[in-house]
Amino acid sequence: MHCSSIRQSVSRVKRFSEVVAAAIVWFAASGTAQAADLEEATNLYRTGQYDEAAKHAAEAVGRGAATESWYALKIQSEMTRGKYSEAGASLNEATRRFPASLTLFLLGREVRRFSPQTEGEEAANNLIERIVINAPQRYGTLEGQLALGRFFLRRGADPKKVLDRFYDPLMKKEPEFADPFFAAAELALDKQDYALAAETLRQAPKHAAEDPRFHYLRALAFAQDDRAASTKTLAEALKINPRYVDALLLKADDQIDAEQYADAAKTLDQALEVNPQEPRAWAYRAVLAHLRNDAEGETRARKSALAPWAGNPEVDTLIGRKLSEKYRFAEGAAALKQAVALDPSYLPAKVQLSQTLLRLGDEAEGWKLVEEIVAKDAYNVVAFNLTTLRDRLAQFRTIEEDGIVLRMDPREAELYGARVLDLLKRAKTELSAKYGVAPPNPIVVEIFPRKQEFAVRTFGLPGADGLLGVCFGRVVTANSSASQGEHPSNGESVLWHELCHVVTLTKTHNKMPRWLSEGISVYEEGLKDPAWGSAMTPRLRSMLVGDELTPLSRLSSAFLAPKTAQHVQFAYFESALAVEFLVQKAGLPALNGLLDDLGAGKNLDDVLPTRTKMTLEQLDKEFAQFARGKAATAAPEATWEEIDLPDDADSAAVIAWLETRPKSFRGWQRLATRLVAERKWPEAKAALLKFQALFPDYVGPENAYIMLAAVHKHSADAAAEHAVLEELAQRNGDAIPAYQRLMELDEAAGDWAGVARNANRFLAVNPLVPEPYRRLARAAEHLDRRDEAITAYRALATLDDTDPAEVHFRLAKLLHQAGKRDEARREVLKSLEEAPRFLESHRLLLELVDADAVKPPPGPASPPDPRPSR
Template sequence: MMILPTHAAVAQNPAEIEVARGYFLKGDYERCLEACLRAKPNEKNFAAFGAMEIRVLLQTGKITEALKRSSILWRSSPDNPELALVLAQAHKANGQSVRADAMMARALAADPATPIAGESNNVVAYGELQNANGMDAKSVLTLYFEPAKKADPAGRAAYLAIGRLALECHDRQLAAENFSEGLKHFPGDSEFLLGLNQAGLALPKDLQKPDENILTYLDLALRANPKSTDALLYKADQLAGKKNYKEAKSVLDQIFAINSEHPEAWAKVAAIALLEEDASRASAALTNARKFWRNNPAVSETVGLTLAAHYRFEEALKFLRQASLEDPQSAAIRLELGSNQLRFGQIEEGWKNVEFAHEADPYNVAAFNLITLRDKIQDYPVLDKDGVRLRMSPEDMAVFGKRALETAVLAKKTLTEKYKVSLSQSVMVEMLPRQEDFAIRTFGLPGGESFLGVCFGPLITMTSPRGRLGRANWEAVLWHEMAHTITLDATRHRIPRWLSEGISVHEERQAQTGWGQGMTAEYRERFLSGKMPAILNLDESFAGPDILFGYYHASLVAEFLIERFGITSLNAFLGDLSAGKPFDQALAARTLPLAELDAEFAAYAKKTAAAYGPDLDWSPLSDEEYLSYRKDPAAWVSAHPKRYASAMMWISKLSEEKNWKQAKSELEKIIIAEPNNREPYNP
């Protein structure tokens, strides 16, 4: 059994520690600290109060004070796992990793307590210590967390620990199950609510309150605890991922109001500064992030992952390598490093790091998936020509491998010449036969059904036609992705997503009639009515339901820039981005002041939209018109010959009646009216 302090323990109402924890979970850190300081050394829950006290001090940025109190508290209960875990965090936060390791080792030397109802916290903490000491996740779950949960089903710690460990191992299903179970026992608990959001669960519609800005579990978590720095940091990360840097920085300021020394928040500030090409601000933020712990791996990891999410792989890998040096045994860091190396074309080193992560933690779902896929595709044949390497299954290679290679080579040649780019390494195209294989190679996990292909720069991943029958033209997708390779390289991955997508769709249309998105009646109406974001705000269209319109809108901007200012000007602009010039300044310098540019583009878009079936009436039929049409379709169409919706319904009726001659005649009229018809229901 666990060694207890030699002094006799005085009985105490267990509810008092829960009251203190309740204060903490609501963000009332002052009252929580007051409750902790009232605890006496001879009280049974003194170690738990001590752990809570240190958590409050760390949460509120009192890093040095946390270290001083840790030394005192450790002498009272050196073998208590819950206390040792938090005291070690306090010492690491102050850069004293050796002392932190010694504290954890002392607690691990004692046998873990047997979990019983109401007494599982220390068993869970012992498991967390074992995990920090290198025990694999599966063993920690089996030996400590699951027994604690079984013995103490009403306890909070096991649900939270299992959920968090599952998230670290990319097992979102297990994480969601345990956070959901925990929330049933502890309704409104901010940490369980945050966990559900991190596990990818959508807030049920009946719980959403749009008028109160409650749309996600994260919103509920912050409603429950507005001072949760974990939730605020997660929110800032989401905003930064959408390139909403202004709001992200505002959320980070909220964190600094609670904890001015928060290292990961300062790391996020540094990452955003790098994305905004502000090296001076990034350096200052990194200095703040490393103020107390110079070699904090979380700082380097945070910056690296943020940059990688924006495809800034060259810089991201530097930070992730540094994080790996700062914590050589971290399987999670090695996995992130390896995954991003694989995306950036550093294949051999990337697989080594993923394999390290898998061997260190066989339970990690993403590492397992990648290693399983590697073993499956490593014997796939590879064709190599003119700076393009193509990997496909033997079955696909035999059928269209040569054609795929020629398409990729032609796209590379055409686009490098047009955009004056000389690629420094070969482009690897991996066309995988199953959607699941594509998703794992691309994202590490199954999913991503909406993606046909993804480009990371020197790596293009796609599903083969066998994997997505009838969904898209694979040659057009390949051309689209190769255009991404060119524009990413031309700008050193500094091009906004919308412009890269816009150029790619534009180049599809340039390569082949029928490729790429075109004007539709819906888009026509939006352009004519001016219902579109400004050019600088186009990335917003790629973060919600407007994404399909965003692709076409962006492609029309690319077309406009080339027609109005010329390809030489566009290439110079891309070069400015590569040199680190802010996007808005570079765009204005190579084109027009932005207000004038928006006005000129709006006129161009309206002109383009108006030219789409100008003699047709694209509006849908109202209910009354539809009823009138149903009474006598032929008469209605004769009276409204330019009405597209009724014409197509009439043609369908003629086809059903096998009146092919008249159907063909009607179709020809529609085609003449708009030869480039891109409607979902078209001739």
């Protein structure tokens, strides 16, 4: 039910830094005095003392005692500090001395890109290939096998074969050797298989945790599904090495996601202190400049990013990815296309571009790119998943009307596609008028009956637990009730929410903070139908009055790394309260003006004071008062003690407990529940009325309304039962048991309008079960709503086989009344096929035959059409 940020790794996971780190570790284990010196120097590098490490390496080289690992450490230290020319000179010297070194060769490609004066890549490649082919025994050691695996991956070998032939055997043979685990995790990350990367690192030896690279790789692996864990393990990496550039850049990436732009700028400054030429840091600066509408600053930062290597595709890929994650899909696609133009073989750019294009609705180009990626790399998880999804989407039914393209599973489209389309059209019309914007044309809405299909379409990967819908601008994806288990959410409220995103994102050109986007959509849900709004709960109330309330000026941070699912819910709830507060304080025109300002590229912190006539400090203070006031009025008389009684305590024990806590919400809830269970109906009714009065808005588990209804049902007081269930229905948009019982009560009372109303409430939550269609069909017949009855009976014919003869007969009768005799005849024949002796169907068939017999004769024949038939 929300727009979501898509994260990928912030750097190439097979960077040469990992290659050299592997080499350094195994040389350091050789046991000589020189190796001990190397181990000390390596630890200096690992902890961020790069200049000291380079100094030790230079001294070893100077005294003529250097092994290839000393050269590797020297080159790596120079590259990390941005001393690209020095690194190039070191590489030239090292490769002349150790021409067969795979470690130096693997370093060489990156160094040569940043140091054009170094010797050519082609010559180095030809030499090392001849050595590998003619003398493979050189690489028979554990370290040599690891280097061979990396080498063959560089040459485009099958990743699975490299894993099976090199990495897996090393991990099994030497479980205390950490580098194969790192290499395998990097390979999994490269293929976007984050779960496999996390599992591989879990099996790494304990001492791997002493290396910041271990924690950095784990942070990347967790970043997709567990942001809190990713943040925690990233902090571990920076604890070991506060100057670890890759980790600093991932931290800045997180801060940009949280809209903590000033903090991100400071983190980038730390990275640039280590390497003033670091291309990725300058690329992030370009992103920050873009987000503050600083075109000149963006151009300067991108130029600085490309200065060391003008053909570096990673720069524009990073810019394009972050802009896309900020919902600037058009700008993101433009940057990604620049990356592809610089290097058409650079797959990370193509993977990100394909997803961005699909989110823009540019499907032809997006799917074409997916095909190219799979052809080049069959192990890319995202591309493979998307290819499978494309085949599935080809089976969907497409319904197009009034600028809306709706795609659904064929069976679901048959059942309720028209209902969905009607809702989307109404939402588009009403919300576009309210916010003064012409919606995009077309709006594409795809509804998936399988959660994994929704996740792949939305994120490229399985998962997405807890999400019901996502809007990218003019493309909306959503889960149908079929994917939500036994207790689905109200699908119509979800679609209204997402169409509101379409409107506000269009108005702002996707330039709005997440809290404002989500807050408006949740706010509009509640305005459309109070039952759709976010209901106050005891937990939300305690978070509002406690210390978990996020200031309005920093609300987007609440979505970044929520501690629990409850904190996610709280972020939505608080954002909607913030929008309600802004509308009350400044009015809807001010909110619309705020969206216009954002669309013009202005900063929210600058325009909020202008539109509300309040400083940010005043807004934070008054919003906190507003939110806590809402909490206080929700249950002003209640107290919130925990119940220190056994779970099986009887009502007498609870009554005794309440004597000293007469306003306890949980106490009265427990007492009412026990009295109902004990079937003490009069006492239960009195307790429930007290419980309801304490917190009238509570509609969660064991709420007063559903238990009072049970008490009234037992007392055969249908009117009272109906009244209390109607209160619940008006407060809870997912209350299927209430809708079900209300239909029964209304039908028994002959209130067919009530039956229809509650059948439609039920269908808004779950349109895939027969009961609401059956009752809606009967109600529509009594109310003389023939078209509605026909639609309901058609759905019933698809879903219910308990009495198909009756269903087809009633449908045939309605179609005959509507003058659709051919369709009526087909339905009555289906009825007789099910029940050949069904007398009423025989009579209707005869009536249809007689009607055909008295049809007027056809007019004069038309001349043949000279056009060829299609």
